[in-house]
Amino acid sequence: MSVLTRDEAQTRARLLDVHHYTIDLDLTRGDDTFDSRTVIRFTVHGEPDTTDTTDTFVEVKPAELRTVTLDGHPLDPGTLDENRLALKNLTPGDHELRVDAAMRYSRTGEGMHRFTDPADGETYVYTQLFLDDVQRVFAAFDQPDLKAVFDLTVTAPQGWTVLANGITEHTGDGRWKAATTPPISTYLVAVAAGPWHSVRTEHRGLPFGLHCRRSLAPHLDADTEELLEVTRGCFDRYHEKFTEPYPFDSYDQAFVPEFNAGAMENPGLVTFRDEFVFRSAVTDTQRQTRAMVIAHEMAHMWFGDLVTLRWWDDIWLNESFAEYMGYQTTAEATRFTDTWTDFGVTRKPWGYDADQRPSTHPVAPENVQDTASALLNFDGISYAKGASALRQLVHWLGEKDFLAGINTHFDRHKFANATLADFIDSLAAATDRDVHAWADAWLRTTGVDTLTPHVTGDNGTRTLEVGRKGERPHRIAAGLYDRDLTDEGRLTLRTRLDLDLPQAEPRPIGKLPALVVLNDGDLSYAKIRFDADSFRTLREGLSGLPDPLTRAVVWNALRDAVRDGELPTGTYLGIARAHLPHETDLALVDGVLTFATTQVADRYAAPDQRPAALTTLTDLCRDLIRRTEDGDHPGLRLIAVRHRIATAAHPDTIAAWLADGTVPGGPELDPELRWRILTRLAVLGATDETAIAAELRRDPSDTGQEGAAHCRAALPHPDAKSRAWQAMFTTDDLSNYLFTATAKGFWQPEQADLLHDYVPRYYTEAVAVAARRGPAIAEAAGRWAFPAHAVDTDNLRLGQECLDHAHPTPALRRKLTDQLDDLARALRVRETDTH
Numbered sequence: 001m002s003v004l005t006r007d008e009a010q011t012r013a014r015l016l017d018v019h020h021y022t023i024d025l026d027l028t029r030g031d032d033t034f035d036s037r038t039v040i041r042f043t044v045h046g047e048p049d050t051t052d053t054t055d056t057f058v059e060v061k062p063a064e065l066r067t068v069t070l071d072g073h074p075l076d077p078g079t080l081d082e083n084r085l086a087l088k089n090l091t092p093g094d095h096e097l098r099v100d101a102a103m104r105y106s107r108t109g110e111g112m113h114r115f116t117d118p119a120d121g122e123t124y125v126y127t128q129l130f131l132d133d134v135q136r137v138f139a140a141f142d143q144p145d146l147k148a149v150f151d152l153t154v155t156a157p158q159g160w161t162v163l164a165n166g167i168t169e170h171t172g173d174g175r176w177k178a179a180t181t182p183p184i185s186t187y188l189v190a191v192a193a194g195p196w197h198s199v200r201t202e203h204r205g206l207p208f209g210l211h212c213r214r215s216l217a218p219h220l221d222a223d224t225e226e227l228l229e230v231t232r233g234c235f236d237r238y239h240e241k242f243t244e245p246y247p248f249d250s251y252d253q254a255f256v257p258e259f260n261a262g263a264m265e266n267p268g269l270v271t272f273r274d275e276f277v278f279r280s281a282v283t284d285t286q287r288q289t290r291a292m293v294i295a296h297e298m299a300h301m302w303f304g305d306l307v308t309l310r311w312w313d314d315i316w317l318n319e320s321f322a323e324y325m326g327y328q329t330t331a332e333a334t335r336f337t338d339t340w341t342d343f344g345v346t347r348k349p350w351g352y353d354a355d356q357r358p359s360t361h362p363v364a365p366e367n368v369q370d371t372a373s374a375l376l377n378f379d380g381i382s383y384a385k386g387a388s389a390l391r392q393l394v395h396w397l398g399e400k401d402f403l404a405g406i407n408t409h410f411d412r413h414k415f416a417n418a419t420l421a422d423f424i425d426s427l428a429a430a431t432d433r434d435v436h437a438w439a440d441a442w443l444r445t446t447g448v449d450t451l452t453p454h455v456t457g458d459n460g461t462r463t464l465e466v467g468r469k470g471e472r473p474h475r476i477a478a479g480l481y482d483r484d485l486t487d488e489g490r491l492t493l494r495t496r497l498d499l500d501l502p503q504a505e506p507r508p509i510g511k512l513p514a515l516v517v518l519n520d521g522d523l524s525y526a527k528i529r530f531d532a533d534s535f536r537t538l539r540e541g542l543s544g545l546p547d548p549l550t551r552a553v554v555w556n557a558l559r560d561a562v563r564d565g566e567l568p569t570g571t572y573l574g575i576a577r578a579h580l581p582h583e584t585d586l587a588l589v590d591g592v593l594t595f596a597t598t599q600v601a602d603r604y605a606a607p608d609q610r611p612a613a614l615t616t617l618t619d620l621c622r623d624l625i626r627r628t629e630d631g632d633h634p635g636l637r638l639i640a641v642r643h644r645i646a647t648a649a650h651p652d653t654i655a656a657w658l659a660d661g662t663v664p665g666g667p668e669l670d671p672e673l674r675w676r677i678l679t680r681l682a683v684l685g686a687t688d689e690t691a692i693a694a695e696l697r698r699d700p701s702d703t704g705q706e707g708a709a710h711c712r713a714a715l716p717h718p719d720a721k722s723r724a725w726q727a728m729f730t731t732d733d734l735s736n737y738l739f740t741a742t743a744k745g746f747w748q749p750e751q752a753d754l755l756h757d758y759v760p761r762y763y764t765e766a767v768a769v770a771a772r773r774g775p776a777i778a779e780a781a782g783r784w785a786f787p788a789h790a791v792d793t794d795n796l797r798l799g800q801e802c803l804d805h806a807h808p809t810p811a812l813r814r815k816l817t818d819q820l821d822d823l824a825r826a827l828r829v830r831e832t833d834t835h
Contacts, residue, residue: 003372009143017043018148026155033102038138046092053089060139062101069098099139107735108776109260111136119215124194126256132371134186145417147183163192165268190266209252230291237333244410265300280672283635285586288336296326310417312374320386344552345591351384357821364443372810388525395523404430452529453516463506474501479520480513490544543579565832581623593643604829617647651686675707682714706741713745729765743784763802770812782815
């Protein structure tokens with residue numbers, strides 16, 4: 001499929017105004033295709049200073065292109081070149097294009113995805129048109145700055161409900177009509193159809209709806225009040241922040257199956273992955289994450305939907321803003337008040353990691369030449385680093401001026417498009433500060449600054465000077481902590497010093513503190529280090545820090561030091577072993593255990609050191625389980641049980657849990673925990689196909705199907721590996737979710753010898769499947785099917801040869817580039833660990 005270049009988009013935007021789409025979809029045509037009829041009304045301006053005719057093109061990717069007419073005259077469907085239909089000799093003035101086509105349903109979460117629920121046989125379809133998949137559903141001038149009004153009708157099977165951007169009405173005989181939209185971009189058009197279970201209500205005169213598959217109805221009903229409470233709270237808070245009212249006629253939230261992203265901000269119809277309809281026990285942190293995603297997507301209704309980027313180089317304007325607002329507004333408007341700790345320990349490392357790879361880019365890049373390149377920038381930089389930059393901006397600018405600038409931006413550009421320059425101009429109108437210089441330093445540069453404290457002078461007259469490796473200005477707090485003389489092991493905050501970096505001069509701090517924590521409060525974006533005295537203190541007293549956000553800053557610093565080869569993995573595990581059993585914050589416990597297991601034990605520790613690392617983590621989890629026997633901390637206990645399963649080196653304990661259906665003292669095993677245990681038993685060779693099939697009969701849902709695929713791929717037998725490999729790379733039958741489940745099970749550090757010969761095969765066959773199946777499967781193949789367990793120079797060499805000579809697709813190339821950089825880092829960590 002041809003990709004759209006920025007130059008082509010700019011030319012087309014200069015030539016055309018697109019006014020109106022009339023779209024008619026027929027979803028009753030069978031399991032493979034649906035009918036799509038589109039009428040586009042547009043105006044041609046022509047090239048300046050000429051009356052000559054103009055050539056352009058419209059995008060469509062059909063199974064069959066039946067008819068095309070332009071201004072009543074037929075065009076030859078055979079002129080379709082890949083996904084482009086040429087429109088030649090267009091005269092200045094108004095035109096009407098009609099396209100009649102059959103379109104393919106997708107099983108990869110792109111375009112019009114079709115899913116049949118194994119629990120009850122019901123079928124559902126939904127659209128995911130971001131970034132350039134509109135053309136898989138209807139013909140369009142597919143670029144964000146050609147906004148138009150949309151009228152949509154859908155023919156659906158009897159018993160189905162059709163959801164869309166506007167309020168929908170059933171007009172009889174399976175026909176549904178959606179209310180006319182205001183001007184929106186093509187990638188934001190949305191349809192979701194099927195026999196939905198729906199909960200409907202109103203808030204401030206606006207229809208609200210929650211929707212999910214019928215088989216999930218009891219689980220949605222159990223959480224309805226929480227979901228609506230979060231939705232109402234965020235909606236009201238945004239109306240306190242923003243002067244522009246919510247710009248659409250309704251607010252539906254649909255939880256849909258096999259969704260690739262966390263959610264999508266379609267105006268009036270936000271789609272979420274339906275894992276957010278919790279079917280098994282979850283922690284409060286998981287509920288907080290769901291609330292944050294609701295707040296994130298709602299923020300997009302203003303920043304992204306009301307005001308939309310002009311071209312994809314400004315995607316950060318959408319995602320960084322929504323990421324920042326999602327965390328901030330959740331903390332302000334819901335019961336989840338500690339969101340920034342979760343951000344610090346889970347999201348921020350995503351940004352730090354991405355920013356240190358060769359694929360890094362500025363938050364606001366200037367060289368996004370086409371849509372394929374743009375798709376690669378939906379990463380930790382556009383989300384986590386961008387949100388961190390905005391948090392630093394708010395701290396530097398002040399929230400009042402920040403919101404004033406935002407509201408100016410909405411007023412200037414509503415129902416239109418805007419650029420970084422427009423955004424900065426709006427902020428500059430609200431403040432005397434040099435926002436343009438700030439943007440150049442923070443949004444146009446790459447990399448992570450490193451901040452190091454230097455405490456000098458005699459006791460009583462100490463001074464603090466912050467060393468800075470990097471060029472960005474920072475406004476940070478430096479936390480000075482002393483030992484609590486009345487409570488051994490506890491640290492007390494003496495003061496937080498506000499510092500502007502670079503400093504004009506060292507800052508007096510009085511007597512020597514026990515611990516200096518730079519960026520205390522986590523209001524900037526930088527790696528931090530510790531002076532020698534501070535490091536000794538935190539090794540002994542980390543869990544004694546009073547604020548979980550401060551502890552998150554410290555754990556991130558330790559994580560960075562391990563990744564940079566400055567802190568031995570054994571020391572990190574020792575600190576975790578000493579302090580995590582005393583931790584109360586769920587996000588911190590889960591985040592540290594995840595890094596310690598998936599990176600330290602599985603990748604950074606040499607093979608002969610891995611058993612000891614797993615033993616340390618198993619003992620740590622056992623301590624947490626014992627600590628929570630009183631039942632007062634169910635979330636903490638659930639996290640400990642999950643990680644105890646993941647780190648099990650021997651099957652006896654977890655096999656007994658599975659046989660008994662419970663962990664002694666709780667929790668009882670729900671389907672999620674049963675599949676976790678069975679997967680780990682499969683890795684250890686302590687279960688078989690008979691047990692997997694029995695578990696699937698017990699849980700025949702889609703998540704059960706994924707659990708079985710995961711287990712089967714994890715079995716340590718040649719035949720099982722061969723079948724899993726064929727399913728991933730040969731038959732092309734797996735949906736996006738089943739592909740991922742199979743890939744997650746395939747590679748296991750315990751099975752390195754069995755998997756040895758598959759490593760070179762991966763680079764050949766991943767390239768082929770990415771080319772055949774498109775960006776979503778390419779991303780999954782690069783992320784989940786990569787042989788990350790093989791931390792050796794042969795794997796690194798094979799990967800580099802693939803990049804140099806095999807011509808992987810852009811999506812796969814980006815993933816491989818990142819994976820190989822992480823692999824090289826793991827090798828460096830291992831080397832420093834052995835010296």
